[in-house]
Amino acid sequence: MARRLDPKFRVTPTIRLLSDVAVRSFRNPDERDVVSTPPRTGKSQTAVIWNVVWALMENPDLKIVVVAYGDDLAQTHSREARKIINEHQEFLGYRLAQDKTAVGRWRVDGHEGGLLAAGINSGVTGFGADCLLIDDPVKDQAEADSKAHRNRILNEYRSTLAPRVHPGGSVIVIQTRWHEADLTGSLLAQEPDVWRHTNIPAVSEAGVPDALGRLPGVTMISALGFTPEHYAAMRRTSGERTWHALYQGVPSAPEGGLVKASWLEGWRLPAAPSGSVLTVVGVDPADSGQGDSCGIVAASLTSEGVTAVIADVSAPLTSDAWARAAVRLAVDVGASEISVESFAAGETYRRVVREALASEGVRRPIRVTAWPPKGSGRGRGDAMARSAALLQGLEVGTVRLAGHFPKLEDAAVLWQAGQHQPDQLAALVVAHDVLIHSVGREWSMAGPQELGGSSAPAGGGSVTGMSDWMSRRVG
Template identity: 65%
Template sequence: MSVTTADPTRLAAIRVQQAGRDRQKPISPAELARRIVRNYRITPAIELISDVISDAITQPGRRYVITTPPRTGKSVLVSRVGVVDALRRNPNAQIILASYSDELAQDHSREARAMIAEHSALLGYRLSPDKTAVGRWRVDGHAGGLLAGGINSGATGFGADLLLVDDPVKDQTEADSAAHRRRVINEFRSTLMSRVHPGGSVVLVMTRWHPDDLAGTLLRDEPDVWTHVNIPAVAEAGIPDALGRAPGVVMTSALGYTAAEFAAIRRSVGERAWYSLYQGVPAAPEGGLIKRDWLDQWRLPAAPTAPTKTVVGVDPADSGSGDSCGIVAASMTREGVVAVIADVSAPMTSDQWARAAVDLAVDVGASEIAVEGFSARETYQRVVKDAIRRTATPHPIRVTTWPPKGSGRGGGDAMARSSALLQGLETGTTRIAGHLPDLEGAAVTWQAGQHQPDALAALVVAHDVLVHAIGQQWGFASPLDSERRMREGTITSMPGYLRRRIGG
């Protein structure tokens, strides 16, 4: 039966229900986006970014770097709805929005203004009629508003309770220009950051085309200040994933991309663009000096259960003020393979890294802590020994500095010191046990001429100590048995003299 007339009572109830929903204020930027942006879809990635934006809006002094694949809805959420929501919560907030060009920043500004004009009743504010320029406007009756422009356009006469930087670099060509990278970094630091009010928050959204781009510089120079929120299209070992997915899990795409479609995109755009645009890392994780394939090919499922020796290697902080510090544990298996089993590298003071090294040694059963001691050998050794005395260690732990005096090891630059480790990772005599995402990510993005990541420097120390410990032990081997075990894959290599066959 068809109904040709509406029930007035039912229509009245629907209107009351709708009015109630309209009066109910959105509790997050994502929820606001769902209300005011047609067909806006909240995925797990959007929900996480929404939490980040909400935290930056409501809490003082936040610093975030966000990297996600294109077409996820992040710019709509951050640079349009984020502006609208920040002013909804505080109509006196001053916001600066910067992009690589005036046109892009003003496009975001124009859309934000349109949202305010259409949904002023829901938002609880409206635009000031006398301050309505596309790139500079204010909230009616309040001090808050927006200044939008290119990153090189300046921000004279305008402060920021919230600084949003969305796409400060246009493309790969700009990113590959050292001069352009310097201009962007200098403009960000000298102009934009100088406009941030005390307690103001900063959110940077960008594609990581180059290791020394703006995001890379901030994360390297101020690791204890900036939080990196990376959401790769496909979770992969060695790539940070803020969603915490297992390797191989594809993100829920706002546009509905499947695993097969992401694979097709990867084939189409090439490896560098894939990892920069879709995975959030500035170099393909197959690696520069260290290849991703090496780590995956030789990976161990877990740490060895009965190692012959376990060492914690430390690349200490340069000062006592909380610099980046590398602390890595590795074990030698009975087959002579170095297994990298743990990484707790982080910014730490001298007391903190010494205690962290001791705690790790206790956790993994290490018999030695070896500290890289080029600059302050005796001081580092004393600091670690003091930490051991303050800890109830269940077994003796020897403290050494590396390289040993008079050994002739450790000479040359970081590349030279790492040569044995690189060879071991390539041939399988050094393997990652399980998954160590931060260490692996740092390893495969390390390029010649760059500062060596602290975790990798610590691994160089642990690896060298373990490899040279082999020479301190006697052992006997059957060439035929070793050949059999090599075929079975239980050992990864044999010296040439064991493989050589004698005729007759």
């Protein structure tokens, strides 16, 4: 049906298998399927969008619920299905009811069937399901690494979603894997006799389940044209843990040493890079003020997008002492920002650092910021979740040590899942996050007053007239 209605729709072995799973779930009662595929394989297009359109053509009285990690994604799927139905209603043999046309909730005209699309935490109260489609219930690595978030997803499925499925109704969970205890992993571990698992790895590999039955070493045929070379590059870029989770469908627990000594040594720089784009001091403060251990690390962003760790002065310090140490380090390395982890007392920490700047007589401007920025959505989850981007960067070389830092390196290599995060690493998480979110920042200066043909203000420097700036020719 998809190929007939959309000439650009490409049927690959993966797409054909996903179609078979979808048909089986709608035609057989009480089916329970979990499907894992790499990103960008057409899984949502096939199993969620075209599947809904086809199923309602087969039975316009079906009630279907589509759930994703957020309302936006779920409603995007709903909008795509509605568009297909509106464009091809004569071929399909049904149309949408005019009185129920909300983006995330609509009904088939003259029938009981329809669709409800919602984020997994939004609830589906008042709507039963003959088929429940759960597509990518986890947004990213940070959510997946957060045990609290994983528990929320599983509890939401068991307490809210599963009870909405009618007797004889079916459930499909289709996702890119992130963690061995994500929703797919939890369902397979807790109810192995109930759920049927279909795993399609990007590259077939001995010991990795492959529903396509390929010989080892065969790359999947991609609807978007990804080649073996593309997947090899993805593996190098993403790192082994991410590769096996997202692309092979076999995530492993982040246990043992979370940071490998080989990563630190293999990507080490001989010295701090020259001509850095931005330098930041990250601080994990001593919370009690009684001389607890405090993380203070400086890092620079190079023009190639590499975060270089250039200094570590972490030590057991009182609040006044760590603030002064952070200021002195910022002056020594030429940092333009001091960012302090501020889950507890952000304004207090910023005030202490500002007072240290004043007492040290620092004349040049140094920003003092609280991390994570309020309303940014960054820094969510536990320490493991917050460290995900840093760990991946250390593995693939986008984060490198410039020189040797014995205490930081020993603490990093000894850190294991479930343990308290070393203060040096917590500070580096802050600095790294600030740097990677600074990429692309730039400033243009414009003044609202016309300057009579002269762009030189009395105090020196230059300011462009607003009208000139707004009417400038670009490219």
